[in-house]
Amino acid sequence: MDCTGKVVYMDNNATTRIAPEVLEAMLPYLTEYYGNPSSMHTFGGQVGRAVETARAQVAELLGAEPSEIIFTSCGTESDSTAILSALQTFPEKRHVIKTKVEHPAVKSLCENLDTLLGHKHRITRLGVESDGTLNLDSYKAALADDTAVVSAMWANNETGVLFPVEEMAVMAKERGILFHSDAVQAVGKVPINMKKNQIDFLSLSGHKLHAPKGIGVLYVRKKTPFVTFLHGGHQEKGRRGGTENVASIVGLGKACELAGQMMAEENTRVRALRDKLEQGLLAAVPKAILNGHAELRLPNTSNISFEYVEGEAILLHMNRHNICASSGSACTSGSLEPSHVLRAMGVPFTAAHGSIRFSLSIYNTEDEVNFVLAKMPGIIAGLRAMSPFWER
Amino acid sequence: MWEYTDKVQEHFINPKNVGELDKPSGTGEVGSLACGDALKLTIQVDELGIITDAKFKTFGCASAIASSSVLTEIIKGMSIEDAAKLTNQQIADALGGLPKEKMHCSVMGREALEAAIADYRGVILPMAQGNVVCECFGVTDLEIIRAIRESNLRSVEDITNFTKAGGGCGKCEDRLRELLQQTVQAMAAEKATKPTAQRLTTLQKIKKIEDVIEREILPTLKKDGGGIELIDVDGDIVTVSLRGACSRCQSSLTTLKDYVEKKLREQVAETLIVEEAR
Numbered sequence: 001m002d003c004t005g006k007v008v009y010m011d012n013n014a015t016t017r018i019a020p021e022v023l024e025a026m027l028p029y030l031t032e033y034y035g036n037p038s039s040m041h042t043f044g045g046q047v048g049r050a051v052e053t054a055r056a057q058v059a060e061l062l063g064a065e066p067s068e069i070i071f072t073s074c075g076t077e078s079d080s081t082a083i084l085s086a087l088q089t090f091p092e093k094r095h096v097i098k099t100k101v102e103h104p105a106v107k108s109l110c111e112n113l114d115t116l117l118g119h120k121h122r123i124t125r126l127g128v129e130s131d132g133t134l135n136l137d138s139y140k141a142a143l144a145d146d147t148a149v150v151s152a153m154w155a156n157n158e159t160g161v162l163f164p165v166e167e168m169a170v171m172a173k174e175r176g177i178l179f180h181s182d183a184v185q186a187v188g189k190v191p192i193n194m195k196k197n198q199i200d201f202l203s204l205s206g207h208k209l210h211a212p213k214g215i216g217v218l219y220v221r222k223k224t225p226f227v228t229f230l231h232g233g234h235q236e237k238g239r240r241g242g243t244e245n246v247a248s249i250v251g252l253g254k255a256c257e258l259a260g261q262m263m264a265e266e267n268t269r270v271r272a273l274r275d276k277l278e279q280g281l282l283a284a285v286p287k288a289i290l291n292g293h294a295e296l297r298l299p300n301t302s303n304i305s306f307e308y309v310e311g312e313a314i315l316l317h318m319n320r321h322n323i324c325a326s327s328g329s330a331c332t333s334g335s336l337e338p339s340h341v342l343r344a345m346g347v348p349f350t351a352a353h354g355s356i357r358f359s360l361s362i363y364n365t366e367d368e369v370n371f372v373l374a375k376m377p378g379i380i381a382g383l384r385a386m387s388p389f390w391e392r
Numbered sequence: 393m394w395e396y397t398d399k400v401q402e403h404f405i406n407p408k409n410v411g412e413l414d415k416p417s418g419t420g421e422v423g424s425l426a427c428g429d430a431l432k433l434t435i436q437v438d439e440l441g442i443i444t445d446a447k448f449k450t451f452g453c454a455s456a457i458a459s460s461s462v463l464t465e466i467i468k469g470m471s472i473e474d475a476a477k478l479t480n481q482q483i484a485d486a487l488g489g490l491p492k493e494k495m496h497c498s499v500m501g502r503e504a505l506e507a508a509i510a511d512y513r514g515v516i517l518p519m520a521q522g523n524v525v526c527e528c529f530g531v532t533d534l535e536i537i538r539a540i541r542e543s544n545l546r547s548v549e550d551i552t553n554f555t556k557a558g559g560g561c562g563k564c565e566d567r568l569r570e571l572l573q574q575t576v577q578a579m580a581a582e583k584a585t586k587p588t589a590q591r592l593t594t595l596q597k598i599k600k601i602e603d604v605i606e607r608e609i610l611p612t613l614k615k616d617g618g619g620i621e622l623i624d625v626d627g628d629i630v631t632v633s634l635r636g637a638c639s640r641c642q643s644s645l646t647t648l649k650d651y652v653e654k655k656l657r658e659q660v661a662e663t664l665i666v667e668e669a670r
Contacts, residue, residue, distance in 0.1 A: 310428065312394075312453035316404065329428065329453070337528070337560055338428065349426040386410045386457065388432040388449035389425055 003371035004321075010277075010372065011324040012208075013157050013185055013301060013359035018251070019210040025254040026212070029247035037244050038235065051244055054253025058217055061256040062202070063193035070218045070236050071249050075184040075205030076105040078218035079151070081229035081240070082201035083109055085220075086149035086178040087117060088227040093148035097124045099134060099163070100344040103182055105203075106151050107340070122146070130346050131293040132161035140171060149178045154186035154202075158328055158341040158357055159292030160301025162190065166197040173198045178224065184208055188259030189266050189298050200224040206248060210361070211255035215248035262362050271299035273369050274360050278302040280373040285380050289351055291342060300360045303328070305342075305351035308390045309383040314356055317379040323372055328355040350389070396454060397488035403458035408465055411447045418512030420504040427529050427556065429456045429497065433463070433504040437512055441472045448504075455487075455494040462486045463501040476509050478502060479542060480554075495554045499539065525567050528560025533571060540575040546649070548572065583663055592661065598625050600660045605632075609655055613647070620652065623669045630656060633669040644668070 009017070035044035037051050052066070059066040072078045083096070083106070098110055113121045124142045128134055134152070143150075150172045155162050169179040180201040183192060188209040194202065199221070206215035220226050220239070232241015281304055282288050291303040306314065311329025318325060328339030329352075337343070338352035347355070358372075384390040396404070416434035423430030429452030436445035446464040450457050463483055467475045480498040484490045490498055510517045522532030539545060539554045548568045552558045558568050592600065605622055613620055619635030632652065634644050645668075653666040 308425075308451065310452050310456075313404070313457060316454050320405070349428075353425070353428045386407060386449055387451040388421070388430055389451055 003368055006322060008321070008323045008368045008371055010358045010360055010364065010368075011326055012361040013160075013357065014326055015207045015213065016210045016361055017363060018212055019255060019258055021258060022211055022251045022254045026247040026251040029250050033246075037246060038233065047246055050250050051246060054249045057253035058204075058256045061187070061192075061260050062204075062219055063195045064219055065222060067237075068194070068219050068222055070220060070240050071244060071252075072216040072218050072230075072240060073214055073242075073245070074216040075103075075182065075203050075208075076216075077229070078201075078203035078205075078216045079103075079105040079180070079182055080109050081218050082180040082203065082220075083113075083149055083151055084116070084229055085225075085227040086180065086201070087113070087121075089178070089225040090148045093146045094120065095122045095124070095144055095147040097126065097139070097142050097147060097150040097152075099126045099128065099152050101128055101132070101156055101158075101341040102151065102153055103157055103184070106153075106182055110151075126152075128161075128344050131296075132156060132159045132291070132341070132345050133293050133296055134163050134168075136164065136167065136171075139168060143172065143175050143177060145175075147172075147175065147177045149180060151180040151182065154181050154183035154192070155190065155298050155301075156292070156341060157185050158339055159303045159345075160185070160298035160359075161292045162186070162296050162298070165199060169198045169200075185298060185301075188256070188263065189300060191263065194219060194221070206252040206255060209255050209259050211252040212248050215245055215252050217252070265362055267299045270360050270362055270364065273364055273366060274300055274302050274358070276366070277358060277360075277369045277372060278304065280369075281376055284373065284377045288380075291345065291347055291351075291355060302358045304356055304358070305347065306354040306356065306380045307350050308387045309354045309380060311354055311356060313383055314354065314379060317383070318356075318375070321371075321375050323375065326357040326359075328357065329353045394455070394491050394494065396458075396491070399462075399486070399488040400455055400458040400490065403461040403487065404454040407448075407457055407461035409445075409447045409461065409468075410449065412449060413445060413447050416508075418508040418510075420507030420509070420511060422500055422503045422507060423452070424530075425451065428452065429500060431456070431460050431500050431504045433460070433508045435467070435508045435512065437472060443467050443470050443472065443475055452497065452500075453494070455490055455497040456500065458487055459483055459490070459497040459501040460504075463505060467505065472509060472512065475505060478505060481543065492553050495543075496556045499554055525571070526555075526557035526560065526564045529556040531555050531557035536568065536571050537575050540572060541579060545572070546576070580663070594625070597660060598622075601625060601630060601656060601664075604656055604659045608659075609652055612651075618647075628661070628663045628665055630664055630666045631669050632666060 033047050035047045037044060037048035055066045055069045058069050096110055098106055110123050126139055152163050152165050152168055154165050165181045172179040178200045181199050182203045184203060184205045187204040202219035204217045207213040226239060228239055230241050235241055235244060287307040289305045291305055311327030315327050328342045342352040342355055413434040413436055417437040418435045420433045432449045434447050435443050438444050446467050448460040448464055450460040466486055480502040483498040483501045522534030524530055525533050525536060536551060536555055536557055543554055545551055545554060548558055548565055551568050558565055602622060610620055617637035621633045621635060623633050624631040648666055648668055656664045
């Protein structure tokens with residue numbers, strides 16, 4: 001089947017489509033069930049029960065207790081809440097450990113901690129290997145007596161590379177250090193069971209797993225000390241003020257239920273599609289390099305550098321065929337430097353500027369992969385023909 | 393996503409004059425792989441000093457490719473003397489404009505043309521003789537001062553948009569601010585010593601400003617539910633207060649500088665600086 005004229009969406013690490021089942025579950029809460037979950041009347045009460053059902057659905061996917069689930073507005077809010085909570089729990093500890101490849105939600109927060117909390121902090125930014133993996137020896141060496149919290153992502157958004165966060169959490173807990181993981185990219189793609197690990201805080205975001213934008217979750221382990229970030233009413237047992245975003249919460253619950261059912265497909269069919277796309281591109285395009293560890297990564301993500309061409313130009317040509325993806329190139333970000341993730345991995349500039357991230361979902365088809373495989377070599381060859389560095 | 397004009401899209405999708413001339417009269421190479429964009433321009437010049445042919449090879453984003461392509465179209469048939477006077481603004485204008493953050497692509501075009509002309513003439517460009525200010529992108533103080541003067545830059549952000557300087561690690565920010573201040577002051581001093589064609593009395597100036605605001609600026613702002621009031625005129629400093637929708641608008645600074653100040657400079661005096669009443 002030809003995909004001409006239809007959108008071929010391979011940018012699911014940026015955001016995903018809302019699953020039809022999710023939308024269906026949400027609609028009643030945007031129409032007739034508009035009550036406030038906190039109200040005393042039955043009309044509001046039934047909405048409150050829907051929120052609790054969603055909480056149980058999220059907990060089920062994470063192997064958590066429903067009481068450990070706090071609904072937030074997004075992954076960024078969850079990250080901020082967790083890290084600030086940990087630092088306020090141990091105000092005398094002023095050391096934070098994170099990796100150099102964290103999402104801006106964590107990266108930027110850590111850069112602003114001194115202003116936010118009114119005193120100096122020491123931030124250790126752990127480097128990564130050239131394949132994007134983490135060296136546990138340097139992590140262990142960084143753990144100190146004044147470390148309040150460690151924040152490490154479960155899976156990297158740009159390369160999909162997985163960090164051994166469960167192992168890292170054990171090492172932190174031995175030293176009495178709280179552990180946070182931004183699992184926004186990992187939830188629904190790789191199995192997570194909070195009963196079998198020691199992670200204190202875990203962030204997730206609805207729109208990365210086929211729920212709407214504007215809804216997130218912070219998992220907080222039972223007995224982990226918690227300091228509220230958003231003060232207000234008694235919602236979320238006083239841990240997060242603000243009237244619940246009911247429809248989105250219901251949608252996220254449904255999306256988590258679906259993700260549990262789809263996990264196997266994600267790791268078989270989607271992985272096979274990703275592999276076909278990746279191997280096809282690496283074979284068809286000379287000087288194409290895979291960024292990130294080939295095995296230790298998400299089943300849906302492939303980050304490929306096309307040397308001597310620039311990412312924005314590639315994306316715009318792909319866009320003409322309605323193929324959606326992302327790039328770590330400087331020109332796409334508004335900044336002038338290529339992706340901090342690829343730079344931390346030591347990817348040479350010849351390759352970093354020409355990196356393209358394909359991120360698939362269960363909605364992708366083999367036809368779409370074939371379509372992209374048919375279009376990409378011509379796009380790259382065309383741009384290389386006008387590059388002054390090609391064939392030098 | 394960037395808002396590119398149809399002209400940019402057109403030159404990006406179907407670039408003109410891609411390649412390298414066999415035996416060029418002049419070659420200009422600027423940028424590098426590390427910088428994220430680079431351009432190699434080759435020109436053919438006949439015995440009368442006319443550019444008869446031009447070809448380019450570009451590594452870079454859509455606006456870099458489009459700037460290079462349109463540049464070759466502009467200079468073909470031009471005399472070397474005229475080509476030497478080409479500004480980056482003319483390149484950007486030929487594309488129907490570029491996003492602010494992409495203006496450096498047009499600057500790269502002009503730099504490559506200058507380098508090619510210098511190569512043809514067998515001279516060395518003075519720009520390369522300055523001191524490097526931005527280590528990340530290898531931008532010299534002479535290049536920065538020139539951009540400030542030519543494009544009337546007024547902030548460090550402007551400098552980054554036009555020259556890329558300061559867009560990397562950001563360590564040179566203080567130095568950029570210093571260069572900006574010095575250059576702006578120097579420009580003001582030069583202006584002051586120049587006899588102005590029609591010196592306005594303060595009263596005339598205020599009347600003219602009021603007139604332009606009433607006649608042109610206010611009606612435009614009103615269309616968006618906004619308004620403006622003249623508060624004070626002190627020398628060249630015009631203090632205004634934005635009203636209605638403008639007072640709450642995120643982009644009120646842009647309105648003030650890009651629209652109000654521009655209009656007043658065009659119609660009253662080039663030296664005016666518009667500020668918002670605090």
